Amino acid sequence: MNKEKQSLCVSKRKWAATTPAPAVAGKSTNNVMESNHQNDNKKIVPIAIPGIHDKFYRYLTSLLKDFSSPLILDMGAGHGYLVKKLHDDGYKVQAAELFPEYYYFDKVPCTRADLTKPLPFADQSFDVLIAVEVMEHITSHASLFNEAYRILKPGGLLLFTTPNILSLKSRFRFLFTGFFYSFSPLDTKRNDGLQHLASLTIDQYGYYALSSGFSDFAVTFDKKQSTSLWLTAFIPLMWLYCKITGHPYPIHNRLAYLTGRVLFVKLKKTSAP
Numbered sequence: 001m002n003k004e005k006q007s008l009c010v011s012k013r014k015w016a017a018t019t020p021a022p023a024v025a026g027k028s029t030n031n032v033m034e035s036n037h038q039n040d041n042k043k044i045v046p047i048a049i050p051g052i053h054d055k056f057y058r059y060l061t062s063l064l065k066d067f068s069s070p071l072i073l074d075m076g077a078g079h080g081y082l083v084k085k086l087h088d089d090g091y092k093v094q095a096a097e098l099f100p101e102y103y104y105f106d107k108v109p110c111t112r113a114d115l116t117k118p119l120p121f122a123d124q125s126f127d128v129l130i131a132v133e134v135m136e137h138i139t140s141h142a143s144l145f146n147e148a149y150r151i152l153k154p155g156g157l158l159l160f161t162t163p164n165i166l167s168l169k170s171r172f173r174f175l176f177t178g179f180f181y182s183f184s185p186l187d188t189k190r191n192d193g194l195q196h197l198a199s200l201t202i203d204q205y206g207y208y209a210l211s212s213g214f215s216d217f218a219v220t221f222d223k224k225q226s227t228s229l230w231l232t233a234f235i236p237l238m239w240l241y242c243k244i245t246g247h248p249y250p251i252h253n254r255l256a257y258l259t260g261r262v263l264f265v266k267l268k269k270t271s272a273p
Contacts, residue, residue, distance in 0.1 A: 070127035080105030168231035221260025
C-alpha cells in the first residue's frame with residue numbers, strides 16, 4: 001500500500017444494505033465472511049474465499065508494473081487487508097467503505113462511500129480501481145461501471161473478482177439445486193450486505209462494462225476447479241446441443257470459463273470522457 005494517508009472505503013458488506021433482500025453467499029464463503037466481520041480483536045483479515053486476496057494481489061502487482069506511481073482505490077476494502085499490503089509495499093492507495101467502522105488499518109484513513117450511488121471522488125482521480133468479491137453483493141452494476149469510468153484517468157484500469165457461475169460445477173449445482181456456485185437462498189431478514197445478490201455471466205459483465213465506455217475486457221481465473229475438470233466429459237454433449245439449437249457455443253463455453261473458479265476481470269479506460 002501507499003504511504004499516503006487518504007482513503008475511502010466502500011465495503012461489500014454494506015453496499016447491499018441499500019437493497020431489501022441480499023443473497024447469501026456459498027456455505028463456506030459465507031461462514032468465512034461472517035466470522036471475519038465479527039472481528040472483536042480488529043484483526044485485519046480478508047473477507048472472502050480463503051486465498052483469493054493473496055492471489056489477486058499477485059495479479060494486481062503484475063499489472064501495476066505498467067504504471068509510474070499509480071494511485072489506487074480499493075472499492076470494498078473491508079478490514080483493510082489489501083490496503084495494508086499495498087501501503088506496506090510502497091503504493092499510493094485509498095480505501096472506500098460504506099461502514100468505515102469495520103475498517104481497521106489506521107495508516108490509511110477510511111472514508112464512507114456507497115457504490116450504489118455517485119461516488120465522492122472527482123473525475124479522473126485514480127489510475128487503478130480494485131473491487132475484490134464485491135460485484136456479487138450489489139445490483140446497480142450499470143451505475144457502478146459508469147462511476148468507475150468517470151473517476152478513472154485515461155489509461156486507468158478497473159480490476160475486480162467475482163464467483164464464476166459459468167463453471168461446470170456451478171452449472172450442475174444449478175441444475176440440481178437451482179442455485180449457482182457460491183449462491184444460496186436469500187434470507188429476507190438479513191440486510192448485512194454479506195449475502196450474494198447478483199449472479200451475472202461474463203457476457204453480462206462485458207455488456208455493462210463496454211456500455212460504460214471501457215475497452216480491453218479481459219478475463220482470467222484464480223484456479224481450476226477439480227470438480228469442473230471431471231465434468232468436462234460433458235463438453236461434447238454441450239457442443240452438440242448448441243449446434244442443434246443454434247446457440248453460439250464459444251460465448252460462454254470456452255474451456256477456461258467451464259473450469260475456472262473465481263473470475264479476475266480487467267477493464268481499461270482508453271480515452272478521456
